[in-house]
Amino acid sequence: MTDTATRHTRLLIIGSGPAGYTAGVYASRAMLEPILVQGIQPGGQLTITTDVENWPGDATVMGPDLMVRMEAHAKEMGCEVISDHIMSLDLSKRPFTAAGDSGTTYTADAVILATGAQAKWLGLPSEEHFKGFGVSACATCDGFFYRGQEIVVVGGGNTAVEEALFLTNFASKVTLIHRRDSLRAEKIMQDRLFKNPKVEVLWNHAIDEVIGGDSPRGVEGVRARHVETGEITEIPCKGFFVAIGHAPATELVKDQLELHNGGYVKVEPGTTRTSIPGVFAAGDLTDHIYRQAVTSAGMGCMAALDAEKWLAEQEGEEVAEAGVYAAPKGDPTATPADAAE
Numbered sequence: 350m351t352d353t354a355t356r357h358t359r360l361l362i363i364g365s366g367p368a369g370y371t372a373g374v375y376a377s378r379a380m381l382e383p384i385l386v387q388g389i390q391p392g393g394q395l396t397i398t399t400d401v402e403n404w405p406g407d408a409t410v411m412g413p414d415l416m417v418r419m420e421a422h423a424k425e426m427g428c429e430v431i432s433d434h435i436m437s438l439d440l441s442k443r444p445f446t447a448a449g450d451s452g453t454t455y456t457a458d459a460v461i462l463a464t465g466a467q468a469k470w471l472g473l474p475s476e477e478h479f480k481g482f483g484v485s486a487c488a489t490c491d492g493f494f495y496r497g498q499e500i501v502v503v504g505g506g507n508t509a510v511e512e513a514l515f516l517t518n519f520a521s522k523v524t525l526i527h528r529r530d531s532l533r534a535e536k537i538m539q540d541r542l543f544k545n546p547k548v549e550v551l552w553n554h555a556i557d558e559v560i561g562g563d564s565p566r567g568v569e570g571v572r573a574r575h576v577e578t579g580e581i582t583e584i585p586c587k588g589f590f591v592a593i594g595h596a597p598a599t600e601l602v603k604d605q606l607e608l609h610n611g612g613y614v615k616v617e618p619g620t621t622r623t624s625i626p627g628v629f630a631a632g633d634l635t636d637h638i639y640r641q642a643v644t645s646a647g648m649g650c651m652a653a654l655d656a657e658k659w660l661a662e663q664e665g666e667e668v669a670e671a672g673v674y675a676a677p678k679g680d681p682t683a684t685p686a687d688a689a690e
């Protein structure tokens with residue numbers, strides 16, 4: 350059934366990853382009565398992984414379990430969590446307007462964008478089959494699982510070189526596979542890579558298939574094809590890292606907000622304020638550097654606090670413009686003159 354209602358909220362949070370749910374917790378505790386719209390991936394990126402070993406307070410936690418707990422926490426604090434997907438967002442005038450796939454229109458005095466990012470994948474069926482079972486797009490998250498083992502990284506930019514170098518901290522050997530005969534990464538990064546005795550580069554090769562077994566499910570190697578001769582080479586590995594870039598989920602705002610570094614939402618340094626007052630951004634959507642659950646959660650907290658402050662300022666101005674004086678809380682004897690000080 351299509352819901353065609355209009356809902357107004359002081360604060361609309363779009364996205365249900367660590368950034369969105371943390372913003373929901375803080376905004377609820379600030380009595381903003383936020384509405385959080387989950388999107389088509391309730392819980393965000395951590396729902397497609399298994400063990401998470403770097404969430405403070407949990408030596409190991411399953412990604413999907415952690416996100417169920419975050420949702421419950423946000424709800425417990427009073428956040429209204431709605432299963433819907435925002436199809437369009439109008440930030441040209443206030444209140445801001447968001448159209449939900451359900452038919453609901455959401456109007457909001459302030460908005461927190463927490464729509465995350467997605468790693469770019471090669472698109473191979475075998476890659477999909479082994480995701481979370483040896484195939485990863487995050488060396489910081491998963492490198493530790495491959496201590497003393499062989500790893501293959503695919504890509505040719507800064508991300509690929511950084512990931513390959515980082516993985517030498519754990520792996521016995523890292524093979525970087527690139528489909529061209531030179532890297533796009535910065536020269537200094539390339540020098541570091543070539544000097545590292547654990548690294549081997551396989552030039553002019555593309556990945557044809559990730560190979561492995563099903564009992565238990567795990568990667569055993571990759572099959573790479575020479576882009577000119579078609580010759581096939583099999584490289585054994587336990588971990589296969591795809592490092593061909595990330596795509597921030599900026600579809601809703603890319604023509605409305607300032608972006609930077611390949612499409613990430615730009616915020617004022619040290620804040621979550623975007624180029625439009627009243628619109629805040631948190632998590633992977635704005636972060637091309639760290640892209641972690643804990644940093645996203647931290648930014649979700651910042652966004653809720655920034656939104657709370659901004660809303661209080663707006664509401665204060667509206668009261669002043671209307672010539673209405675509201676006595677400060679807890680001070681019944683205060684006069685308008687006190688307020689003007």
Ligand SMILES: Cc1cc2nc3c(=O)[nH]c(=O)nc-3n(C[C@H](O)[C@H](O)[C@H](O)COP(=O)(O)OP(=O)(O)OC[C@H]3O[C@@H](n4cnc5c(N)ncnc54)[C@H](O)[C@@H]3O)c2cc1C
Nearest residue numbers: 364365366368388390393394435465490632633640641642
């Ligand atoms: C396989 C994998 C393993 C990882 N492992 C770790 C790890 O071990 N440790 C770690 O710290 N990090 C890990 N990460 C990274 C971590 O998941 C991200 O940094 C984090 O999830 C980002 O949080 P976020 O809240 O910014 O966005 P996301 O988690 O990306 O969530 C985005 C949310 O926005 C919603 N959304 C998008 N568009 C719309 C829309 N139009 N309307 C409404 N909602 C929308 C989605 O439904 C989703 O809920 C991993 C990532 C992956 C892919």
